[in-house]
């Protein structure tokens with residue numbers, strides 16, 4: 091089980107390198123993810139060492155890509171979710187509107203640092219806005235976003251639960267317990 095996760099994660103690194111301009115040849119989409127990461131990290135109020143900060147966003151991105159590959163979700167939206175969903179937190183604890191602010195941040199940067207079709211943008215906005223208030227989604231893209239975030243709960247000492255996963259892949263990963271806790275093993279960043 092563990093080796094399967096690691097192999098899939100390594101394969102996803104190819105996607106990371108190849109999706110900087112027009113993913114899947116779609117001319118309506120573009121994103122310089124390196125520039126996006128610098129911009130969002132540079133304006134993040136809680137700093138680079140925040141438990142909700144850039145290191146978490148990278149793990150959510152990797153988890154989400156793994157999930158979307160297996161669930162049929164939109165990989166481009168999942169990557170954007172990872173970077174925006176906690177980007178406007180004001181504190182590490184209760185911050186009930188941070189998802190909505192993250193969605194607004196994405197809306198403000200659309201057309202400059204990235205772009206995508208309206209229906210995909212709607213999924214991104216929905217996923218960011220409701221990522222802490224709703225439990226499940228039947229949509230494979232939204233589900234991959236939320237499961238990718240929740241699979242990183244190990245960083246705060248909480249074991250991810252299959253009960254709170256939307257996708258079958260998320261349930262499988264959560265059921266694997268420590269085998270998937272990306273804060274302890276990171277084969278892509280060696």
Ligand SMILES: [Fe+2]
Pocket residue numbers: 142146150175176239
């Ligand atoms: Fe998060």
